[in-house]
Amino acid sequence: MSVLEQILGATMVAQTLRMAVPYACAGLGGVWSERSGVVNIGLEGMLLAGGLGGVVGHVATGSAWAGVALGALVGAALAAAHALVVVRGRVDAIVSGLAVNLVAAGGTRFVLRALYDSSSNSPPVEGFRTALLGGGSGAALLVRTLVDPLTLATAALVAASAWTLGRTRFGLRVRACGEDPVAAAAVGVDVGRVRLAAVSLGGAICGLGGVALAYDQHQFQSGMSGGRGFIALAAVILSGWRPTRAAAACLAFAALDALQIVAQDRARAASGYVVQMLPYAATLVALWLIARRRGEGSIAGRPPAGLGKSVD
Amino acid sequence: MSERARAAVLSTVAGVAAGWLALALLVWIYGESPRDVAAQLLSGTWGMPYGVGQVLYKATPLLLAGVAVDVALRAGLFNVGAEGQLAVAGLAIGTVGAGLGPTAPGWLAVPAVVAAGALAGAAWAVVPALLRARFGANEVISTIMMNRLADAGIGLALAVGLAIPGTVRTPDVAAGARLARLDSFGLTSLHGSAVSVALPLAIVVAVLVAGWQARSRVGREITLVGLSPTACAAERIPVARRLAGAMILSGALAGLGALAPVLGYKGYFESGLGAGAGFGGIAVALLGRGHPVGLLLAALLFGTLEQGGLAINARVPMEITTILQGVVIVAVALADARIRAALVGRRA
Numbered sequence: 001m002s003v004l005e006q007i008l009g010a011t012m013v014a015q016t017l018r019m020a021v022p023y024a025c026a027g028l029g030g031v032w033s034e035r036s037g038v039v040n041i042g043l044e045g046m047l048l049a050g051g052l053g054g055v056v057g058h059v060a061t062g063s064a065w066a067g068v069a070l071g072a073l074v075g076a077a078l079a080a081a082h083a084l085v086v087v088r089g090r091v092d093a094i095v096s097g098l099a100v101n102l103v104a105a106g107g108t109r110f111v112l113r114a115l116y117d118s119s120s121n122s123p124p125v126e127g128f129r130t131a132l133l134g135g136g137s138g139a140a141l142l143v144r145t146l147v148d149p150l151t152l153a154t155a156a157l158v159a160a161s162a163w164t165l166g167r168t169r170f171g172l173r174v175r176a177c178g179e180d181p182v183a184a185a186a187v188g189v190d191v192g193r194v195r196l197a198a199v200s201l202g203g204a205i206c207g208l209g210g211v212a213l214a215y216d217q218h219q220f221q222s223g224m225s226g227g228r229g230f231i232a233l234a235a236v237i238l239s240g241w242r243p244t245r246a247a248a249a250c251l252a253f254a255a256l257d258a259l260q261i262v263a264q265d266r267a268r269a270a271s272g273y274v275v276q277m278l279p280y281a282a283t284l285v286a287l288w289l290i291a292r293r294r295g296e297g298s299i300a301g302r303p304p305a306g307l308g309k310s311v312d
Numbered sequence: 313m314s315e316r317a318r319a320a321v322l323s324t325v326a327g328v329a330a331g332w333l334a335l336a337l338l339v340w341i342y343g344e345s346p347r348d349v350a351a352q353l354l355s356g357t358w359g360m361p362y363g364v365g366q367v368l369y370k371a372t373p374l375l376l377a378g379v380a381v382d383v384a385l386r387a388g389l390f391n392v393g394a395e396g397q398l399a400v401a402g403l404a405i406g407t408v409g410a411g412l413g414p415t416a417p418g419w420l421a422v423p424a425v426v427a428a429g430a431l432a433g434a435a436w437a438v439v440p441a442l443l444r445a446r447f448g449a450n451e452v453i454s455t456i457m458m459n460r461l462a463d464a465g466i467g468l469a470l471a472v473g474l475a476i477p478g479t480v481r482t483p484d485v486a487a488g489a490r491l492a493r494l495d496s497f498g499l500t501s502l503h504g505s506a507v508s509v510a511l512p513l514a515i516v517v518a519v520l521v522a523g524w525q526a527r528s529r530v531g532r533e534i535t536l537v538g539l540s541p542t543a544c545a546a547e548r549i550p551v552a553r554r555l556a557g558a559m560i561l562s563g564a565l566a567g568l569g570a571l572a573p574v575l576g577y578k579g580y581f582e583s584g585l586g587a588g589a590g591f592g593g594i595a596v597a598l599l600g601r602g603h604p605v606g607l608l609l610a611a612l613l614f615g616t617l618e619q620g621g622l623a624i625n626a627r628v629p630m631e632i633t634t635i636l637q638g639v640v641i642v643a644v645a646l647a648d649a650r651i652r653a654a655l656v657g658r659r660a
Contacts, residue, residue: 041392041456085642090649094390094452098594099638106634113629114342230460237453273468280457280464284439287454291447303450 011138012255012262014145018216020247020254021154022047022225025209026232027239027246028161032202033079035165035241036195037178037306041097042082043206044229045104050075050207051214051224052108056115058125058215067125068150068211075207076200078104083199087192093308101229109222120222127215150212157205161243174198178304185311192311206232234283237290241304253279319651320601327599327644328613334639335632342628349624356623357616363623365494365505369577371608371615372507373398373569373586375514377593378600378607379521380433380565384451385597386525387558388538393440393455394566395590396462397433401567403466404432405574406581407474409485421489425575426568433567434560436462441559445552451559459590470583481582491576508576517568518604534558566590592618595641613640 026043033040050071057063057070078100085096113119128149145151165171173194176184181191206229213228214220231253232246239245256275290302336346357363377394384391391397408428412421436458443449470480491508495501525531537544537554545551573586592614600607614637621630 039452041452085646089646090653091642091645092390094392095594095598095641095645098392098591099642102591102638102641103635106631106636106638109631110338110342110629110635113631119629119631227460227463230456233453234457270468270471273464273471276464277461277468280460283457284443284454287449287457288443288447291443291449 009138009262010142012258014138014142015258015261016251016255017142017145017151018254019257020251021151021216022209022213022228023232023235023250023254024154024158024247025212026206026229027235027250028157028243029075029079029202029204029206029209030233030236031161031165031239031241031243031246032174032205033083033199034236034307035178035304036174036198037181037191037304037309038083038086038195038199039093039097039308040079040082040199040202041094041233042078042100042104042229043232044225044227045101046075046078046203046206047210047213047229047232048108048223048225049078049104050210052111052122052210052220053207054211055122055125055214055220056111058127059123064126064128064215067215068208071211071214072204072207075210076204079203079206080196080200082203083196087195087310090310105223108220112220112222122214122220124219125215127218129218150208150215153208154212157208158243158247161205165243170194170197175304177306179306181306181309181311231279234279237283237303238286240290240302315655319648319655320606323644323647323651324599324601324606326647327640330643331636331640335636338632338635339628344627349628352627353616353620353624357620361501362503362505363619365502365507366619366622367612367615368494368507368511369505369572369615370618371611372511372514372572372576373589374592374596374614375511375518375608375611376569376571377566377590378596378611379514379518379593379604380562380569381593381597382600382602382607383521383525383534383565384558384562386538386602387534387555388541389444389555389559389562390452391437391440391455391559391562391566392452392594393437393458393563393590394569394593395587396455396459397436397563397566398569398586398590398593399462399466400436401429401433402570402574402581402586403469403474403482404428404567405570406482406485409489409575410483410580412486412489414486416486416488418488421486422491425485425489426571429567429570430564431567433570434564436567437560437563441556441563444559445556466583479582482580484580485575489575490579491571493576506572506577508572510572510576513571514568515604515608517565518607521565522604530554530557566593569593588618592637595637598641599644 026047029046030040030043053074054067054071058067082096082100085091086093109119112122116122173189176189177191177194185191213224235246235249238249256278260272260275339346339349357367377398380394381391405425405428409425412424440451440454440458443454444451474482476483491510493508495503525535533549534554537551541551569589570586574581578585595614596607596610599610617633617636621633
């Protein structure tokens with residue numbers, strides 16, 4: 001098979017979708033949090049903690065769905081803690097976000113050793129593996145990925161987030177808190193509660209991404225988020241804090257990853273590192289463009305005006 | 313003591329107390345005795361000479377990274393990029409140190425590697441510095457991106473020829489570039505621990521930077537820019553240049569943080585060497601409150617935690633100390649915010 005055929009083939013599409021799910025979930029988590037005005041650099045930690053939560057739930061109950069629920073819950077709890085510390089405790093969101101990442105990195109290893117007596121990985125879990133659709137061909141992999149409940153859920157969440165944020169009363173309130181918390185408070189919106197809700201919701205989605213990551217590997221490995229939370233943060237910025245575009249950016253980053261997997265035997269190690277650098281370099285360029293455009297009256301693609309601001 | 317200093321001490325004590333409480337709780341959940349584990353943590357660090365040496369070794373990069381983050385904080389900049397700056401500097405120090413050749417004399421080699429570390433760290437801060445100073449782009453995001461770029465960039469540099477083929481480490485540095493360990497100065501009881509002259513060097517740097525901030529014109533202007541950029545602009549202080557300068561200086565200082573692990577400990581750079589010290593520096597700066605003594609104490613605290621984790625690892629997971637780092641910085645920040653609110657409330 002030629003390189004081109006491989007790149008256009010079903011395997012490539014399947015791998016892209018597979019890799020995109022955790023990115024997109026973390027990206028949505030970032031969009032929800034930051035559109036409400038709370039900076040969130042703790043996505044990495046929420047992804048990691050959610051992944052372990054998923055595996056723990058799965059192992060304990062034998063049900064993959066219970067794992068999904070626990071993973072989302074853990075992500076939401078961590079995000080809620082972040083929101084409370086920032087909104088009620090008036091702590092700098094960067095400090096809190098760093099702490100989230102530290103607590104998740106250390107906490108997941110702690111729980112791994114406490115529950116499974118290993119500091120590196122959990123026992124294997126089944127995830128949503130469907131016996132009906134076995135086979136190693138690219139097409140089979142694609143079908144499996146397409147009918148995976150977490151892939152479908154992620155797609156639904158992208159659409160639902162865009163709709164909720166753009167068209168519902170709750171979404172309007174979230175955006176109001178993110179753009180101008182003082183004005184939002186003045187018209188009777190409880191900024192603290194709205195932010196707590198939005199950040200927690202984002203954390204739950206992010207946790208789901210962690211579950212997808214762990215189910216995909218059929219186990220939890222310590223540090224398995226591997227910077228994906230930061231890639232998602234990059235996607236949020238590149239998207240101009242918009243859910244659909246953030247998901248599209250995540251898809252593009254996932255395609256870069258998939259390219260590495262598919263072309264593995266051809267690529268030298270060096271090119272792999274170059275590909276790894278692309279999302280971050282693109283984000284730096286985007287930061288520059290966004291900052292340069294400021295003052296030209298353009299609204300699309302800029303950060304929420306009240307990001308990081310409190311009511312008083 | 314001034315009211316502000318009292319408040320700083322109070323909230324730091326509260327934060328550290330919260331850390332101890334969290335430790336006790338986690339150990340208890342794990343099914344061990346908090347009293348025994350705490351005793352083991354202390355005896356494995358401050359209770360024996362080797363432990364003291366290791367704490368001092370771990371505190372060295374933490375102190376420099378803490379000073380680095382603090383310098384940026386003065387200007388109102390949050391340098392989350394110390395981690396990447398320190399890593400890139402480690403690679404530069406290892407590469408230059410090895411490139412000098414085995415016979416390079418110390419008077420040439422040491423300044424060369426110190427300059428390499430400072431320059432590499434500074435270089436890694438240039439993009440965030442310019443993005444912020446010229447265009448107002450958020451330095452937190454850009455420094456996070458630079459951290460990730462450092463990660464992949466170092467992998468790339470090692471893969472394309474800076475490493476010994478087949479490994480992820482650079483060749484040994486010139487003997488003259490090595491920083492002498494303190495046990496070679498007659499402190500024989502520290503024998504085996506990696507604490508080197510990088511520690512006194514770091515303390516000197518911390519004191520010099522504090523003096524420069526307090527006494528020099530540029531240093532004072534940086535602090536003023538951090539307090540009110542608009543007022544500074546009105547007073548014709550070159551705000552953009554001071555911001556960029558503070559960030560680049562911060563990068564250079566973070567770069568010096570790589571001296572201890574590369575030249576005092578390993579004698580070469582390898583992938584992952586010094587990891588965590590840059591993020592630890594943020595915690596150090598938050599606890600250190602812009603005072604060299606505070607920064608040193610904070611570096612010693614987190615150095616103790618790091619080494620203490622190893623001492624208790626047989627009974628409870630050492631990663632407890634990573635959790636504690638997170639708990640302490642949030643607890644201190646929470647206490648700070650409460651005290652600040654209380655002070656404001658009393659004046660009103």
